[in-house]
Amino acid sequence: MEWIFPLRGILLWISLLCLFDIHVSGQNCRGKEPVIDPPALVVKYGGPATATCHTEYNADLIGWEATVGDTSKENTQQLVWSVASVTDWSLQSGITCYANSEYGQCLTLLPVTIYKMPENVDFVILNAGPLEEGHEYLLECEVQSVAPLIKLTDNLTVIWFRGVTELKRSGYSQFTINGDQSQNVTVRTNLSITASTEDHRASYSCAAHLDLDTAATIPDTRSNSILLEVLYKPRVLNSTGNTTVGVGDKLELSCTADANPSPSFQWKHNGLVLAGNNNNTLLIDSVTVDNEGVYECIIKNSQGQVSAKMDVKVEKKGNPVGIIIGVVLVVMVLVILGVVIYKKYF
């Protein structure tokens, strides 16, 4: 039977039908669909695309039906579809290869996914000024002009970073989408953090990650990064322990703390403020018994205060004059004893 290629309109109608299934055959196809290599295309927006359609028999006509790169050839077994720069998003509804032969008109659909790396990824903290420890803050990542956004498979994810450490990944269900999803869109997503001391001076950022069936993996697009400042109450790093000193000795007590903003210090002795001592060290040049007792180092900043306590015991030392007199007395007794013994025997 001689099968003459029908009007273009009919073919268009058939290829429209094909959009709903990958392997829709022409009405009178007797099971000899053309084969497309590769069977699916993932192409970069603006990049080239090519696919080859072939039949295992000689076809009267092979043709490609597409919004760009339409072509057909008579009496052949294969035909290449090729576009130098893909900029037509509607190609994603698929392109069709048809083969007319003694087996009827047979069709195969080539699914096309167009991807586009984001124009920019913008990271912001939805809060002005320094953060406070223990409070919650919202971070926002905006991925501008990216494709594709595939709902079921999360092929676009946003990765959150603190320094080089990955904190979390956000997918389709966490996105706020702006734009036509069949093309490129701008996506916004948030992450909530509770500010901690670990976040102080940490550099936060986000990145857009496209996970597609491409020969080479697509590099992530990284955002700007923001150095956080977190205000937190002092914590004691180190302090003098309980000590014992002798009368007349030098006494030095100290405490160190980590705090932001940097803290002020105050010292108390038995509950009474030691006026004028606002350093992290307390120095007494010559200790007296009155200096005994409990000392407290109080460390304060805008976020709160902590204190470190230390007990000081003062020991009375022997009187040096008394010792000298004692020694002299002992020597004198020995000398007298010696004289007595000498006189008795000699």
Ligand SMILES: *[C@@H]1O[C@H](CO)[C@@H](O)[C@H](O)[C@H]1NC(C)=O
């Ligand atoms: C999207 O991701 C899924 C799961 O990883 C993968 O099977 C699929 O091929 C991807 N889609 C494209 C167009 O690469």
Ligand SMILES: *[C@@H]1O[C@H](CO)[C@@H](O)[C@H](O)[C@H]1NC(C)=O
């Ligand atoms: C210091 O002494 C006090 C009581 O005298 C005691 O409660 C505290 O545990 C001591 N601290 C250390 C570090 O030994």
Ligand SMILES: *[C@@H]1O[C@H](CO)[C@@H](O)[C@H](O)[C@H]1NC(C)=O
């Ligand atoms: C605090 O101590 C340091 C050394 O311990 C000293 O150089 C400084 O002058 C002191 N500051 C005050 C205000 O006493």
